[in-house]
Amino acid sequence: MTMTETNSTSLHITPCEGLRGELGPAGNDTTVALPGDKSLSHRAALLAAMAEGESAIDNFLTAGVTQAMLNALTELGVKWQLQGQRLTVTGLGLQPGQAQKQPTIDCGNSATTLRLLAGALSAWNLSSQLDGSPGLRRRPMWRIVEPLQRMGVAIQAQDGCAPLTIEAGKRPLRAINYSLPVASAQVKSCLLLAGLAADGVTTLREPAPSRDHTERMLRLMGVEVRSDGRGVTRISPPERALQALRMSLAGDMSAAAFLIVAALITPGSQLLLRQVGLNPGRTGLLEVLQRMGGQIDITHTSDQSGEPVGDILVQSSDLQGVQVAGEVVVRMIDEFPIFAVAAAYAQGETRVSDAAELKLKESDRIVQLCTELTGLGVPIQPTGDGFIVQGGRPVIGGRGRSHGDHRLAMALVVAGLASQKPVVVEDAQIISESFPGFHKVLSALGAEISLESGK
Ligand code: S3P
Numbered sequence: 001m002t003m004t005e006t007n008s009t010s011l012h013i014t015p016c017e018g019l020r021g022e023l024g025p026a027g028n029d030t031t032v033a034l035p036g037d038k039s040l041s042h043r044a045a046l047l048a049a050m051a052e053g054e055s056a057i058d059n060f061l062t063a064g065v066t067q068a069m070l071n072a073l074t075e076l077g078v079k080w081q082l083q084g085q086r087l088t089v090t091g092l093g094l095q096p097g098q099a100q101k102q103p104t105i106d107c108g109n110s111a112t113t114l115r116l117l118a119g120a121l122s123a124w125n126l127s128s129q130l131d132g133s134p135g136l137r138r139r140p141m142w143r144i145v146e147p148l149q150r151m152g153v154a155i156q157a158q159d160g161c162a163p164l165t166i167e168a169g170k171r172p173l174r175a176i177n178y179s180l181p182v183a184s185a186q187v188k189s190c191l192l193l194a195g196l197a198a199d200g201v202t203t204l205r206e207p208a209p210s211r212d213h214t215e216r217m218l219r220l221m222g223v224e225v226r227s228d229g230r231g232v233t234r235i236s237p238p239e240r241a242l243q244a245l246r247m248s249l250a251g252d253m254s255a256a257a258f259l260i261v262a263a264l265i266t267p268g269s270q271l272l273l274r275q276v277g278l279n280p281g282r283t284g285l286l287e288v289l290q291r292m293g294g295q296i297d298i299t300h301t302s303d304q305s306g307e308p309v310g311d312i313l314v315q316s317s318d319l320q321g322v323q324v325a326g327e328v329v330v331r332m333i334d335e336f337p338i339f340a341v342a343a344a345y346a347q348g349e350t351r352v353s354d355a356a357e358l359k360l361k362e363s364d365r366i367v368q369l370c371t372e373l374t375g376l377g378v379p380i381q382p383t384g385d386g387f388i389v390q391g392g393r394p395v396i397g398g399r400g401r402s403h404g405d406h407r408l409a410m411a412l413v414v415a416g417l418a419s420q421k422p423v424v425v426e427d428a429q430i431i432s433e434s435f436p437g438f439h440k441v442l443s444a445l446g447a448e449i450s451l452e453s454g455k
Helices: 038-050 064-075 111-124 142-150 185-195 213-220 253-265 284-291 326-344 356-360 367-375 406-415 428-433 438-444
Strands: 008-014 020-024 054-058 079-083 086-090 104-106 128-131 154-158 161-167 177-179 202-205 225-227 232-235 246-248 270-277 295-304 307-315 348-352 380-383 386-391 398-401 423-426 448-454
Touching (some): 008 428, 038 054, 038 064, 038 213, 064 079, 064 111, 064 428, 111 128, 111 142, 142 154, 213 225, 253 284, 253 295, 253 326, 284 326, 367 386, 406 423, 406 438
Parallel strands (some): 020 270, 054 246, 177 202, 398 423
Antiparallel strands (some): 079 086, 128 161, 154 161, 225 232, 295 307
């Protein structure tokens, strides 16, 4: 879905009698398809473009935000091909030479595309302008511009936001020792990519460790990246070209999260999700749901192309309210919309704090989440850095809308699976940014969802 498409889709969800089935990577006839990981897909496409030779990436996520990355790579002259879920990319290497001035690159709705590309363009030493949808223009970019400027990159923002302009300049870049004001895998990854072209070891310190997908993938490609597991990451500029990737991506934990909570709150449910990514920077929701009494069993754990994966068996459960604060917040940062739905169906109070970053996501996920769930009859109050839910009262149902936020839309859909009356989610087309066919997946598992399109 791009910013020019105006078709509006509403989803009508009728409370259902349980979700049952098995999900796994696309292409297996016996399971319902669970999308490949969004974070890994962005990184694999971009790092393959920075490698030398041909990369092949299986279980790639084909969705709005990853298409934004592929379109950007096309603008930069990168050759790639998608066949089903297999992406092949012919890399430019680390020194593609001074290309002619690039046109503005449209990053669509994808902050990951914009922030990671800023790092890659810095390493490649290419001049360009990075821009995107009105929603993307509202996202904070000063957090990458300031440290990139310290490294010697000629990069400018407009009032701290996109469009960003980057001018080619002197290389190598300065290696920096930098403390990130907020834990952010996007900022860290941007700076790691710029660090590939630095004159020494770049050291990055986060207040709490965020997902380390970029680090793991760079190691697969032969780059020395060290992490202390407590938020300090060091990258040494490589002496050789990055090796091309041959990998299969894990299933997306942040997509699985909606199905896991759907099964927990809908009586009579049992779902098995196979080969889901279990990167410790992404498993915060599972830990918190287990603390709430959620019956979630993890089996068949293994390593898949440098990332931990496993199978997740989940059954409907009686949940209890919980407190969420501190380091776990960053490890479930994308999961708060669906977590709030779990809290609404849990007995007692749930309190989230230390989560002010939620205001800076695809929507203000404190204000809009509280507004929309209140509209469905959930007693939820915003706070300065989170929210408080009085759970266990019946969720009534009604109308909600996405506010241009794919995860808010999916959370509202799930809320309607166990509510007293139906739920209608307006502007739900935005879901295709990260999980195309979400309603079809739920329907295949037993949900009753119908779709209405209009202009
Ligand atoms: C992402 C990191 C997180 C997350 C986003 C994907 C990534 O953003 O919210 O959906 O792929 O690195 P921040 O780094 O802004 O926390």
